[in-house]
Amino acid sequence: MSESTPILRVRDLQKYFPINSRGLSRRHIGDVKAVDGISLEVMPGETLGLVGESGCGKSTAGRAMLRLLEPTGGEIEFAGQDIMRMKKRDLVPLRREMQMIFQDPYSSLNPRQTIGAIIGAPFDIQGVKPEGGVQKAVQDLMERVGLNPEHFNRYPSEFSGGQRQRIGIARAIALKPKLIVCDEPVSALDVSIQAQVLNLLEDIQDEFGIAYVFVAHDLSVVRHISDRVAVMYLGKIMESAPRELLYTAPVHPYTHALLSAVPIADPDRERARERVILMGDLPSPSNPPTGCVFNTRCWKAQDRCFSEAPVLRELSAGHKAACHFPETGGLNAVAVNAPATGSDFSAN
Amino acid sequence: MTQKNEVLLSVRNLSVSFTTEDGEVNAVSNVSYEVRRGQTLAIVGESGSGKSVSSLAVMGLLSGNTSHISGEVEFDGQQLIGADPEDVRKLRGNRIAMIFQDPLSALHPYYKIGDQLIEAVQIHNKISDSDARKRAAEMLDRVGIPAVEQRLDEYPHQLSGGMRQRVMIAMALINDPELLIADEPTTALDVTVQAQILDLLRDLQKEFGTAIVLITHDLGVVADLADDVMVMYGGSAVEQAPVREIFYQPQMPYTWGLLASIPQVHVNSTRLDPIPGNPPSLINMPAGCVFAPRCTYKDQVPNNLCETTKPDLEGTSEGHFARCHLSSTQRDAIRVANNIGRSS
Numbered sequence: 001m002s003e004s005t006p007i008l009r010v011r012d013l014q015k016y017f018p019i020n021s022r023g024l025s026r027r028h029i030g031d032v033k034a035v036d037g038i039s040l041e042v043m044p045g046e047t048l049g050l051v052g053e054s055g056c057g058k059s060t061a062g063r064a065m066l067r068l069l070e071p072t073g074g075e076i077e078f079a080g081q082d083i084m085r086m087k088k089r090d091l092v093p094l095r096r097e098m099q100m101i102f103q104d105p106y107s108s109l110n111p112r113q114t115i116g117a118i119i120g121a122p123f124d125i126q127g128v129k130p131e132g133g134v135q136k137a138v139q140d141l142m143e144r145v146g147l148n149p150e151h152f153n154r155y156p157s158e159f160s161g162g163q164r165q166r167i168g169i170a171r172a173i174a175l176k177p178k179l180i181v182c183d184e185p186v187s188a189l190d191v192s193i194q195a196q197v198l199n200l201l202e203d204i205q206d207e208f209g210i211a212y213v214f215v216a217h218d219l220s221v222v223r224h225i226s227d228r229v230a231v232m233y234l235g236k237i238m239e240s241a242p243r244e245l246l247y248t249a250p251v252h253p254y255t256h257a258l259l260s261a262v263p264i265a266d267p268d269r270e271r272a273r274e275r276v277i278l279m280g281d282l283p284s285p286s287n288p289p290t291g292c293v294f295n296t297r298c299w300k301a302q303d304r305c306f307s308e309a310p311v312l313r314e315l316s317a318g319h320k321a322a323c324h325f326p327e328t329g330g331l332n333a334v335a336v337n338a339p340a341t342g343s344d345f346s347a348n
Numbered sequence: 349m350t351q352k353n354e355v356l357l358s359v360r361n362l363s364v365s366f367t368t369e370d371g372e373v374n375a376v377s378n379v380s381y382e383v384r385r386g387q388t389l390a391i392v393g394e395s396g397s398g399k400s401v402s403s404l405a406v407m408g409l410l411s412g413n414t415s416h417i418s419g420e421v422e423f424d425g426q427q428l429i430g431a432d433p434e435d436v437r438k439l440r441g442n443r444i445a446m447i448f449q450d451p452l453s454a455l456h457p458y459y460k461i462g463d464q465l466i467e468a469v470q471i472h473n474k475i476s477d478s479d480a481r482k483r484a485a486e487m488l489d490r491v492g493i494p495a496v497e498q499r500l501d502e503y504p505h506q507l508s509g510g511m512r513q514r515v516m517i518a519m520a521l522i523n524d525p526e527l528l529i530a531d532e533p534t535t536a537l538d539v540t541v542q543a544q545i546l547d548l549l550r551d552l553q554k555e556f557g558t559a560i561v562l563i564t565h566d567l568g569v570v571a572d573l574a575d576d577v578m579v580m581y582g583g584s585a586v587e588q589a590p591v592r593e594i595f596y597q598p599q600m601p602y603t604w605g606l607l608a609s610i611p612q613v614h615v616n617s618t619r620l621d622p623i624p625g626n627p628p629s630l631i632n633m634p635a636g637c638v639f640a641p642r643c644t645y646k647d648q649v650p651n652n653l654c655e656t657t658k659p660d661l662e663g664t665s666e667g668h669f670a671r672c673h674l675s676s677t678q679r680d681a682i683r684v685a686n687n688i689g690r691s692s
Contacts, residue, residue, distance in 0.1 A: 190627070193394075220609055261540045263543075263571060271571075
């Protein structure tokens, strides 16, 4: 991994959605800063987990880095090419190298097309003529993702959620891309089906060397599948690190709180552990707090956190955090310093 | 006063089916369970397992025109199935309350939060508007909603998802119910908010002694809150046991599959071991064990028994029941060989 160059390099990516006043004038009165200056790199064949709560901008970031949403600012380099300044038309041939898998297997497949047509569409759009014809290629793909190849004439409504997600995966890998942005690919699925799809994604990655940006809110799933993980909050990356470091020695208070909030499926462990319970809700991304965006919920916040936004800086090899007062000493140290567990919700 | 450990809700052989154009859908078949005062029973299962339908039937919330309900539901000695709907209505929202998954669709969008809470009080109690409002304010404060007076005059859309779920909980608990049915109460919420709500439920249970039926698909939530667990699959209860037994001594291959399917946040997992195949159609139920089509151990049972005969719910140890034809020696061997149920 070390000597190769990143397949995707994103610098200071921004995506603002304008807020206009009501009435005829529709004046621009502000922005929802969904993604507010994130930088990351993805190596060929690796999985970068992008994790955060709803509204943190992770899905928007995933789309903006493929220019499926037009970014407001920043740099995007894909396989060494600057795709930020590229004309949309020139981007088309590159699209076969970067694909997307969506969360909702119901709305991301055209109900009026057979799944043969859906999975074969990338060949037509890109003008690729696979050996042995499109139908054979489609059936090979169906077989590869665990669908019955004889079902190519059926419609999406005839398949279950897990099978539909396999259809979406077959479509995404049809042209052997180098990068797939997976936007919550398993969160609509039941746990037993979720495990099947996660295994399929891993197998396909091993086989074709595809890099994934895996956008998800489920920290357990992200830990399972990712090589590196970036934690987002209110449009910014709070912490990023190799998986092991992020989960065992997180330094950002938000990462601590997030990890601590996940219930462990092991009653003895779950009931014995100390929890950090955050107060309040996510602030609005149209009016984020000044200084550090996490300061409204952080138990360590001091004056500096309200005046100066921390930058994402490298604390140790590959481990970056945006915090003025990063934790040291791993997960247990925090349980002692953090506010007591319990139900003090009155503040905020 | 009432005793702890006394059985509050007793469900016997509950079956629910729906008539549809495609045929009879057997959503729940022959489910029995008990809930004791102050205890939490978690009903675990995937979509279509019948976990929600069974509790809607308990609440008397299924329309008699489309559904067929049989069996017995006894709440504190009172039979609810076949009872006068008016009698059941008097219990509902009063002694038995329910929280739904999606607070946005469970709260009325046109009415102020205060009015909805006040209605919930006044429908069961003869008290003045001002007293009811006072009670509503107290309850909102208790569930951790700041600026209560202002919130009472707001509409549901003005609150965040976590706040709305708190309003739902406040409304459910406002008449001090003995039984709370919580149907996926945290599924729509972010993890940090989920942690707040789970904590709140735990505290409120301690304070008011409410019994909880917790319906969920999340084994982490089960491990956190449950005293007893019922695992449902294809409309049947396939395993019932105290919470530690379910996680450390599971007896049924479907439960094994569930436990092996979930990645855990506190350890690096190498490869997941999913259950092959898909859940059964509730219209064409398998003739034998509901789980047989997906079970990898059915070949160990002679005479094709799993495919032909539905296993009974049999006791495997004190308070632990499982629906499986495998012998206990076979199950022990499989558990040891696959490292199932060990705490990691």
